[in-house]
Amino acid sequence: MIPITIDGRKCEVPAGVNVVDACRMHGVDVPHYCYHPGLTVAGNCRMCLVNVSTSRRDVEIGCATRVSPDLVIDTKSPKVKAARRAVLEFLLINHPLDCPICDKAGECDLQNFSYEHGGDRSRFLEDKNIRAKKEFSADVLYWGTRCIACTRCVRFTQEITGTGELAMINRGDRTEVDLFPGRPLNNLLAGNVVDVCPVGALIDRHFLYASRVWNLAEADSICPHCAKGCNVTADIRPAEANVDDVFLLEGEMVRVRPRHNPQVNQWWMCDRGRRDLDSVNTHRLSRHYAGGSPIAAPLAVDLFRKALESGPVIPVVSLWNTNEEMAAIRKVIDTFAPGAPVSFLGREVEPDVVYPKFTVPGDRNPNRAGAGAVFGADAVAQGIVPAREALARGGDVLAFLGMAPGNHAPADLRALMPRAAKFVMVTAYATTMVRAAAVALAGAVPLEKSGAFTNQQGLAQAFTPGKKPPGLAAADLEIYQTLLGERDPATLGLTSAVGAPGPRPVGARV
Numbered sequence: 001m002i003p004i005t006i007d008g009r010k011c012e013v014p015a016g017v018n019v020v021d022a023c024r025m026h027g028v029d030v031p032h033y034c035y036h037p038g039l040t041v042a043g044n045c046r047m048c049l050v051n052v053s054t055s056r057r058d059v060e061i062g063c064a065t066r067v068s069p070d071l072v073i074d075t076k077s078p079k080v081k082a083a084r085r086a087v088l089e090f091l092l093i094n095h096p097l098d099c100p101i102c103d104k105a106g107e108c109d110l111q112n113f114s115y116e117h118g119g120d121r122s123r124f125l126e127d128k129n130i131r132a133k134k135e136f137s138a139d140v141l142y143w144g145t146r147c148i149a150c151t152r153c154v155r156f157t158q159e160i161t162g163t164g165e166l167a168m169i170n171r172g173d174r175t176e177v178d179l180f181p182g183r184p185l186n187n188l189l190a191g192n193v194v195d196v197c198p199v200g201a202l203i204d205r206h207f208l209y210a211s212r213v214w215n216l217a218e219a220d221s222i223c224p225h226c227a228k229g230c231n232v233t234a235d236i237r238p239a240e241a242n243v244d245d246v247f248l249l250e251g252e253m254v255r256v257r258p259r260h261n262p263q264v265n266q267w268w269m270c271d272r273g274r275r276d277l278d279s280v281n282t283h284r285l286s287r288h289y290a291g292g293s294p295i296a297a298p299l300a301v302d303l304f305r306k307a308l309e310s311g312p313v314i315p316v317v318s319l320w321n322t323n324e325e326m327a328a329i330r331k332v333i334d335t336f337a338p339g340a341p342v343s344f345l346g347r348e349v350e351p352d353v354v355y356p357k358f359t360v361p362g363d364r365n366p367n368r369a370g371a372g373a374v375f376g377a378d379a380v381a382q383g384i385v386p387a388r389e390a391l392a393r394g395g396d397v398l399a400f401l402g403m404a405p406g407n408h409a410p411a412d413l414r415a416l417m418p419r420a421a422k423f424v425m426v427t428a429y430a431t432t433m434v435r436a437a438a439v440a441l442a443g444a445v446p447l448e449k450s451g452a453f454t455n456q457q458g459l460a461q462a463f464t465p466g467k468k469p470p471g472l473a474a475a476d477l478e479i480y481q482t483l484l485g486e487r488d489p490a491t492l493g494l495t496s497a498v499g500a501p502g503p504r505p506v507g508a509r510v
């Protein structure tokens with residue numbers, strides 16, 4: 001740590017950080033566009049101007065200035081303010097008045113900094129330079145007129161993915177981003193360029209005109225789509241207008257963004273996790289079923305319990321269960337099927353996708369490590385083999401304790417299912433399996449429950465509900481507790497999202 005002074009206040013910061021980060025650590029916001037802590041310093045937007053004691057110039061760019069012992073930083077002097085105002089005027093010369101139709105409105109740093117640091121009028125009388133709109137991929141669109149040529153997106157494809165699809169072309173006010181010829185922006189991390197763009201130049205086609213951001217609620221969660229466990233923020237459009245009633249929020253997840261965690265995903269996430277909105281929004285089971293007909297919770301739980309008691313049971317545990325659910329399922333199995341070999345269900349493992357600074361694991365299940373901690377890694381490695389062998393003998397009760405999205409099950413297991421006397425399931429998804437099940441209890445997806453997943457590094461990451469499960473569905477842990485007689489069946493599903501921090505209105509700037 002070294003001593004420095006920021007706006008007259010003495011403080012300490014780690015040696016080697018730049019002035020923007022040093023100020024941020026002490027609650028002083030230095031406006032910036034091109035600087036991103038996960039990318040190399042480009043120093044081209046000139047927005048981060050500050051006065052530093054080591055320079056003879058009135059202003060220096062803070063992103064490219066490292067702190068040194070006893071450095072004195074001034075972020076509020078009249079010269080700094082005037083320089084910032086001039087830079088903003090320059091950046092806005094060709095910028096269109098798109099805010100009413102721009103998806104970035106409400107979280108755009110051109111808006112924020114214009115309001116905080118800009119002037120209140122334009123002196124530009126010439127014709128604006130109109131740059132083209134382009135389609136960078138099926139997912140990412142480019143509005144050239146809104147681009148401030150900060151190169152964050154270009155540096156992302158050079159430094160993080162190493163794929164280099166994007167480049168700056170032309171000079172001066174003709175500068176724009178373009179695709180390297182013949183190389184579409186289709187790497188698995190491409191969605192991050194939309195996040196790093198500080199203005200509305202790069203837009204996610206799936207979010208285009210989907211919602212104004214101030215009508216959304218945001219909730220922190222963990223991506224469940226692979227064993228990495230990226231930290232994410234989910235944006236939810238409430239079913240009702242009242243965003244304040246956060247603990248009882250039903251709604252649709254319209255966007256997922258990465259949340260910084262230096263140990264796991266840094267500032268990034270992959271497009272598998274970003275694009276899979278369907279696993280939360282569609283084909284959801286909103287009530288319990290028995291024999292293909294809807295049924296009330298107490299009766300459904302009773303029938304589920306009786307089915308288990310009529311055993312012998314073939315338990316199949318989903319790798320999508322939380323650690324807490326795994327422990328409760330262990331108790332359920334010990335109570336209703338002691339000694340039964342346990343099978344494990346999840347998506348098939350694929351090869352890892354490796355980029356220079358981010359690896360997308362091929363294990364597309366969130367909690368293999370958590371299952372291993374409760375049931376033993378060797379048992380988990382068996383996958384569905386025990387169930388297959390038991391079904392080949394026939395006549396038993398097949399119990400799916402949690403499912404992967406869409407009730408995914410391998411084809412060979414499905415082919416053997418008719419040999420079971422009956423099957424019961426706890427699932428969040430309404431597929432044809434639900435109609436065929438003796439009993440199907442409606443559970444929740446990770447965004448709707450509390451718990452923790454243990455990722456491939458062995459890191460247990462906790463999360464809380466961002467929204468309520470649909471209709472009469474309940475958090476899976478409540479279902480297992482009810483089965484075990486630890487809670488009253490009449491309360492099932494009534495308390496799923498209560499008591500959690502819940503979502504908050506969108507607005508925090510990163």
Ligand code: SF4
Pocket residue numbers: 146147148149150151152153154177196197198199201202
């Ligand atoms: S598209 Fe966005 S991130 Fe890329 S250079 Fe333009 S403003 Fe920067």
Ligand code: SF4
Pocket residue numbers: 223224225226227228229230265269270271272273274359360361
């Ligand atoms: S790498 Fe895995 S955890 Fe991260 S966003 Fe992609 S699917 Fe989700």
Ligand code: FES
Pocket residue numbers: 031032033034035042043044045046047048061062063064
């Ligand atoms: S953030 Fe420093 S020059 Fe752009």
